């Protein structure tokens with residue numbers, strides 16, 4: 001029955017928009033299929049612990065936030081922001097800000113520091129691979145900069161980046177700042193996508 005009511009699979013850019021992860025996200029009440037990437041990363045690397053204070057960057061529509069609220073539990077706290085508005089999520093605090101707008105970010109964070117920063121931030125894609133990759137790397141250098149200010153010593157950082165020529169300069173910078181750094185592409189990340197995740201543990 002459930003199968004029959006599902007949307008028909010459409011092809012866009014050579015991949016299935018309505019793939020099994022899309023349907024699973026809908027069935028489980030998550031706002032995006034991205035949640036399964038975070039879940040895989042959490043199962044493999046345990047980046048977030050119960051009671052942690054977490055910041056999620058590029059958080060709309062909010063599936064990471066929904067998952068993080070469950071992981072940290074009532075003794076933890078979850079804050080997320082995006083340039084787009086995020087509909088309310090019980091247990092999470094959200095605000096609108098551009099990651100490059102220092103004043104807006106710092107005003108909303110108001111002196112707080114975090115045990116973990118997660119980022120699934122991605123530029124609006126133009127279809128020009130090199131341009132999109134360069135924008136993705138720029139965004140990630142900015143997240144890294146934020147982590148220097150707002151992530152506690154010993155804290156963990158999760159980044160998503162489009163793989164390409166600038167990737168190596170980013171990973172080099174991350175390695176300077178964290179004790180253990182891994183690169184991982186979750187099963188739930190589309191094979192056609194050049195995205196990959198950087199898991200950086202224990203800020204120096």
Ligand SMILES: C[S@@+](CC[C@H](N)C(=O)[O-])C[C@H]1O[C@@H](n2cnc3c(N)ncnc32)[C@H](O)[C@@H]1O
Pocket residue numbers: 031032034035057058059060061062063064065081082083084097098099100120121122123124139
């Ligand atoms: C793949 S989506 C994140 C999905 C989210 N992790 C979830 O689970 O629902 C990437 C997000 O990055 C945001 N973004 C892109 N550029 C940004 C910027 N300069 N400042 C803040 N957010 C940005 C986009 O608006 C978009 O919502």
